[in-house]
Amino acid sequence: MSKFVFTSVGRKFMMSITGLFLLMFILVHLTVNLLMIFDDTGALYNQGAHFMVSNPVIRIVEPVLGLGFLIHIIWSLIITWENWRARPVRYKKATRSEATSWASRNMFILGGLVFVFLGIHLYNFYIKIKFTGSPLLEEVMVGDTNVHNTYLLVSTLFKESILYCALYIMGGILLGLHVTHGFWSAFQTIGFNNKQWLNRLQWVARIYAVLVAVGFSIIPLYFIIRF
Amino acid sequence: MADKILKKLNIVVWRQKDAKSKGRFETYAIENISQGSSFLEMLDILNNNLIEKGIEPIAFDHDCREGICGMCSLYINGHPHGPDTEVTTCQLHMRKFDEGDTITIEPWRSRAFPVIKDLIVNRSAFDQILQAGGYVSVNTGGVPDGNAIPVSHEDAEEAMDAAACIGCGTCVAACKNSSAMLFVSAKVSHLAKLPQGQVEAKNRARRMVAKMDELGFGGCTNTGACEAECPKSISISNIARLNREYLSARFSE
Numbered sequence A: 001m002s003k004f005v006f007t008s009v010g011r012k013f014m015m016s017i018t019g020l021f022l023l024m025f026i027l028v029h030l031t032v033n034l035l036m037i038f039d040d041t042g043a044l045y046n047q048g049a050h051f052m053v054s055n056p057v058i059r060i061v062e063p064v065l066g067l068g069f070l071i072h073i074i075w076s077l078i079i080t081w082e083n084w085r086a087r088p089v090r091y092k093k094a095t096r097s098e099a100t101s102w103a104s105r106n107m108f109i110l111g112g113l114v115f116v117f118l119g120i121h122l123y124n125f126y127i128k129i130k131f132t133g134s135p136l137l138e139e140v141m142v143g144d145t146n147v148h149n150t151y152l153l154v155s156t157l158f159k160e161s162i163l164y165c166a167l168y169i170m171g172g173i174l175l176g177l178h179v180t181h182g183f184w185s186a187f188q189t190i191g192f193n194n195k196q197w198l199n200r201l202q203w204v205a206r207i208y209a210v211l212v213a214v215g216f217s218i219i220p221l222y223f224i225i226r227f
Numbered sequence B: 001m002a003d004k005i006l007k008k009l010n011i012v013v014w015r016q017k018d019a020k021s022k023g024r025f026e027t028y029a030i031e032n033i034s035q036g037s038s039f040l041e042m043l044d045i046l047n048n049n050l051i052e053k054g055i056e057p058i059a060f061d062h063d064c065r066e067g068i069c070g071m072c073s074l075y076i077n078g079h080p081h082g083p084d085t086e087v088t089t090c091q092l093h094m095r096k097f098d099e100g101d102t103i104t105i106e107p108w109r110s111r112a113f114p115v116i117k118d119l120i121v122n123r124s125a126f127d128q129i130l131q132a133g134g135y136v137s138v139n140t141g142g143v144p145d146g147n148a149i150p151v152s153h154e155d156a157e158e159a160m161d162a163a164a165c166i167g168c169g170t171c172v173a174a175c176k177n178s179s180a181m182l183f184v185s186a187k188v189s190h191l192a193k194l195p196q197g198q199v200e201a202k203n204r205a206r207r208m209v210a211k212m213d214e215l216g217f218g219g220c221t222n223t224g225a226c227e228a229e230c231p232k233s234i235s236i237s238n239i240a241r242l243n244r245e246y247l248s249a250r251f252s253e
């Protein structure tokens, strides 16, 4: 069984299982984030964020999520390297492959850019919330509990820097592109696909991708337009 | 109506003396080719010209020249089997080309398909994959009644669609990863869809994938280039079936 994860199908199985897990995480993440644009006092979002950090389920899932990312990234290196090695001599005149999507041919580049964004994103928020702290994070009362003012940390970044807004919009779009292919590809990899479902899954993938790209972009856009 | 005559074409072609030599591209001009001739006839004419000039003719694979044996190959202008869809190189006609065109012809490129000479690659890797599990074991004895084993019409059709694979290697040539998944999935599927294939199903998927990996083919990333270029339009839904068969075989170990 240990060798399974390094067979061609096993490698893709690892990518798809972690990918599907990340897809679910992204939906939860987006839902909480969107609370930001429904309440300018930030109370709603702070409550949501507080719920996430204090919830025991989320506390258990957090390290699993880290592991999911790690495996997804390490295996993406393995498959990309192995696949690149399988053609030692390139074509002089390579197929433009009109029939294949650009995203499907550039998953490693898209994933890599998402990874760069992820680093910046963790530096902006996660590190400050978890470890270093920030004066912006001072506790506020929401209802009858004291919570970190995560809203202030996020909104300050977006209000003060148009550059960061642009970066976060880019991040959303890159992730959207990655999952236009990733979403249906993951189902194909685990064997859940056939002639009827191929089309359906590709449509759901597009809807999911647009939801993610628009959903994440709308938040910095909201701060640009409103403040 | 007579076919149009292409007055001049430039053929850029890969020349390689043998498996060990370093190859290079050569350009040859060819004149007065009828659009009614086939692509391989054009190469035959070019080879005749080369022989007359004392140049070694270009080696390329072909056999039936009617699209059923899977022997012809050639990566023509960036497409396996050329610019036409759902045909093999031997069925490709010169009417797909125009006056003055430059036609680039390359061999299949894959670590698992080494070049033997010019445009000929060694595709015995496919035979090795088949030998690893692409069969059903049949005991000798009397001829069984064909109708004794019920097969639904849909299953029969799907099995036949998968069995249309001629093993030419287009999927490997077209795939950016040189993956043989479409070939292997077609060979696994045409047996998996039939009752006779069930007995050895688990070992078949396991062994064929293991052999494919061992021979140095890349992995599938579901770009779909294989299906688009396949002369027999084998569907990538077969790849989902192969994944299913393989995963269930591995998880039941």
Ligand code: HEM
Pocket (backbone or CB within 6 Å): A012, A013, A015, A016, A017, A019, A020, A022, A023, A026, A072, A073, A076, A077, A080, A104, A107, A108, A110, A111, A112, A113, A114, A115, A175, A178, A179, A181, A182, A183, A184, A185, A186, A187, A189, B220, B221, B222
């Ligand atoms: C939240 C972030 C991410 C999500 C939701 C995500 C999702 C997915 C999904 C669902 C797949 C399809 C798996 C399959 O076909 O079996 C996939 C594939 C892939 N991902 Fe990601 N991914 C993310 C981040 C990354 C990162 C950071 C990298 C690389 C540094 C990356 C590189 C890849 C590669 C190379 C593939 C394989 C492409 C293919 O098989 O065509 N991904 N991803």
Ligand code: FES
Pocket (backbone or CB within 6 Å): B061, B062, B063, B064, B065, B066, B067, B068, B069, B070, B071, B072, B088, B089, B090, B091
């Ligand atoms: S020569 Fe037989 S398929 Fe082309």
